[in-house]
Amino acid sequence: xxxxxxxxxxxxxxxxxxxxxxxxxxxxxxxxxxxxxxxxxxxxxxxxxxxxxxxxxxxxxxxxxxxxxxxxxxxxxxxxxxxxxxxxxxxxxxxxxxxxxxxxxxxxxxxxxxxxxxxxxxxxxxxxxxxxxxxxxxxxxxxxxxxxxxxxxxxxxxxxxxxxxxxxxxxxxxxxxxxxxxxxxxxxxxxxxxxxxxxxxxxxxxxxxxxxxxxxxxxxxxxxxxxxxxxxxxxxxxxxxxxxxxxxxxxxxxxxxxxxxxxxxxxxxxxxxxxxxxxxxxxxxxxxxxxxxxxxxxxxxxxxxxxxxxxxxxxxxxxxxxxxxxxxxxxxxxxxxxxxxxxxxxxxxxxxxxxxxxxxxxxxxxxxxxxxxxxxxxxxxxxxxxxxxxxxxxxxxxxxxxxxxxxxxxxxxxxxxxxxxxxxxxxxxxxxxxxxxxxxxxxxxxxxxxxxxxxxxxxxxxxxxxxxxxxxxxxxxxxxxxxxxxxxxx
Numbered sequence: 068x069x070x071x072x073x074x075x076x077x078x079x080x081x082x083x084x085x086x087x088x089x090x091x092x093x094x095x096x097x098x099x100x101x102x103x104x105x106x107x108x109x110x111x112x113x114x115x116x117x118x119x120x121x122x123x124x125x126x127x128x129x130x131x132x133x134x135x136x137x138x139x140x141x142x143x144x145x146x147x148x149x150x151x152x153x154x155x156x157x158x159x160x161x162x163x164x165x166x167x168x169x170x171x172x173x174x175x176x177x178x179x180x181x182x183x184x185x186x187x188x189x190x191x192x193x194x195x196x197x198x199x200x201x202x203x204x205x206x207x208x209x210x211x212x213x214x215x216x217x218x219x220x221x222x223x224x225x226x227x228x229x230x231x232x233x234x235x236x237x238x239x240x241x242x243x244x245x246x247x248x249x250x251x252x253x254x255x256x257x258x259x260x261x262x263x264x265x266x267x268x269x270x271x272x273x274x275x276x277x278x279x280x281x282x283x284x285x286x287x288x289x290x291x292x293x294x295x296x297x298x299x300x301x302x303x304x305x306x307x308x309x310x311x312x313x314x315x316x317x318x319x320x321x322x323x324x325x326x327x328x329x330x331x332x333x334x335x336x337x338x339x340x341x342x343x344x345x346x347x348x349x350x351x352x353x354x355x356x357x358x359x360x361x362x363x364x365x366x367x368x369x370x371x372x373x374x375x376x377x378x379x380x381x382x383x384x385x386x387x388x389x390x391x392x393x394x395x396x397x398x399x400x401x402x403x404x405x406x407x408x409x410x411x412x413x414x415x416x417x418x419x420x421x422x423x424x425x426x427x428x429x430x431x432x433x434x435x436x437x438x439x440x441x442x443x444x445x446x447x448x449x450x451x452x453x454x455x456x457x458x459x460x461x462x463x464x465x466x467x468x469x470x471x472x473x474x475x476x477x478x479x480x481x482x483x484x485x486x487x488x489x490x491x492x493x494x495x496x497x498x499x500x501x502x503x504x505x506x507x508x509x510x511x512x513x514x515x516x517x518x519x520x521x522x523x524x525x526x527x528x529x530x531x532x533x534x535x536x537x538x539x540x541x542x543x544x545x546x547x548x549x550x551x552x553x554x555x556x557x
Contacts, residue, residue: 091123096208103213106204110217113200114224117193120200133196140189155512159505163246167502175501179243186236190229197225248492250501251362259292260381263548264510266290266499267371267385268299270393270449270464281339283390284449284464287374287382289548295513298547299468300522301461302374303532304339310537312375315354316345324373338373342366362498377524379541380548384503387496390449394442396471396494403445403470407435412454413447422453458525458532469519475511522547 091108095101105124113120118133150158160166162182164175201221206214257264270284285302309324311317316324324338343366345351351358351365358368363385371382397403412429416422433448440448449467452460499507524530524540 096205099208099210099213102205102208103210103217106206106209106213106217109200109204110221110224113196113221114228117196117228120203121196124203125199129196129199133192136189136192140185143185156505156509159508163501163504165502165505172501176243176247179239179246183236183239183243186232186239190232190236193229193232194225197221197229245492246501246504249495249497250499250504251497256500256502256506257383260383261549262292263289263380264292264384264506265380265382267367267374267382268388268468269367269370269385270388270390281342282370283339284388284461285338285370285374286465286468287378287380288386289380290510290514292510294517295510296517296520297514298520298522299465300378300524300544301465302338302377302524303457303461305337305457305532306377306524306535307337307533309338309373309535310376311372314372316369316372317376338370338377341369341373345369362496377537377540378544380544384499385497386499389494389496390446392494393449394446397440397442397445400471400474402439402441403467403474404437404439405445405448405466405470406437407433407448409455409459410435411448411451413444413451415453425454458523458527461523461525465521465523472515472519475515520547 090101091105094105109120109124112123116134117137118130118135121127121130121133123130147158150161162178164171164178167175201218204217204221206218209217266288268284268286268288269282271282281304283304285304287300287302289298289300290296307324311320311324324341342364345354346364346366351369355363355365355368358365367385367387371385375382411433412425413432414428414430416424416428420428431447433444433451438444445467449460449464451463522528522543524535526532528543530536530540
């Protein structure tokens with residue numbers, strides 16, 4: 068009779084074998100050298116692959132969640148970089164929801180809001196994982212000096228990683244708030260007029276006495292819809308007897324704008340008197356009932372009609388630059404470089420003081436030569452008018468516009484993003500819709516590769532400042548924007 072041998076019993080692993088096979092999860096706590104090496108490994112893994120320390124030595128569920136969240140963030144980052152490099156316009160259309168119809172305009176901030184929430188959540192998760200990693204390290208079991216070094220490095224890495232995610236969330240929030248503040252949520256994106264997007268650029272000081280504010284700087288920016296080539300046309304603020312495009316002001320002034328005897332309604336017939344006339348001395352809301360609803364003002368719409376009548380082009384949008392806060396934008400950009408050709412005073416004469424007695428009222432001087440101007444100096448450079456003509460002032464303002472555009476480089480905007488965004492929100496008002504942002508950025512990138520062309524409607528262009536030939540001005544505009552194609556004969 069054979070004797071059956073008892074079934075073999077699998078030997079249970081001993082504590083020492085587990086420590087040897089999985090020293091990260093089951094370390095030899097009695098060895099400070101082992102615990103120190105393990106501590107450094109856990110801290111490094113938590114920084115490089117958040118969640119990996121928990122998978123190896125702690126709560127595996129938390130670790131897998133951390134690794135999954137990290138992979139999702141990396142995939143989203145790679146997608147964002149690819150869009151930025153290969154299809155920036157399409158990426159901006161997604162981020163700003165430019166593709167949404169106007170009746171869903173309130174949902175346009177949603178993608179940036181979701182991105183901000185994800186970044187904040189990831190920053191919090193990284194902090195939780197870092198604190199849990201320090202718990203897993205068991206600092207009291209590491210070497211005397213190592214425990215302080217590991218703790219300091221772990222906290223520093225947590226601040227760097229979590230702080231980076233939190234800062235990115237802050238940037239996204241700032242972008243969302245700035246877009247909502249500056250641009251209209253809804254409104255149609257108007258097709259280009261004869262191949263150009265035309266935008267009325269207005270500059271004025273909205274400080275004290277806003278009710279009588281006049282536009283001191285009036286320009287039209289024409290951007291080629293295909294190439295981004297930009298032409299800035301300066302309109303003298305005192306340009307007289309100008310025609311209006313079809314609309315309520317043309318019905319009121321079919322033969323050109325007339326002046327007023329009442330100084331409360333603007334004196335003279337200059338184009339910069341229109342805001343005062345329309346909004347103070349007339350019922351602007353009756354003339355332009357839809358202006359406020361479309362993010363504009365009656366005075367601005369009247370100025371649009373005037374600029375269209377003068378130049379013979381369609382101008383659907385405007386951008387108002389508040390000169391009262393202009394200095395903050397220049398400072399946010401780190402200053403601008405200007406070649407000053409003549410000595411200019413800062414300040415203006417008080418009431419009753421002769422404007423020509425400059426030395427008695429000037430609070431400072433802008434000296435000739437190449438200068439890197441801060442905001443205050445740049446503002447006075449644009450405003451100074453008592454020792455030069457309005458035409459010189461227009462030239463200086465155009466120089467500043469070009470200098471500011473030149474400063475909008477990616478490195479400047481990224482390193483000074485918060486300041487630039489805050490200054491822009493305080494400085495700029497426009498009726499450009501959010502749906503136009505991707506096109507605007509795309510054209511801006513193209514425009515930076517080309518010189519800006521300028522037209523000044525001054526005697527230098529053969530225009531009589533007291534009796535302008537508006538037919539000639541419209542022809543000059545067309546010839547500049549649409550130059551004749553050269554023939555083989557030249």
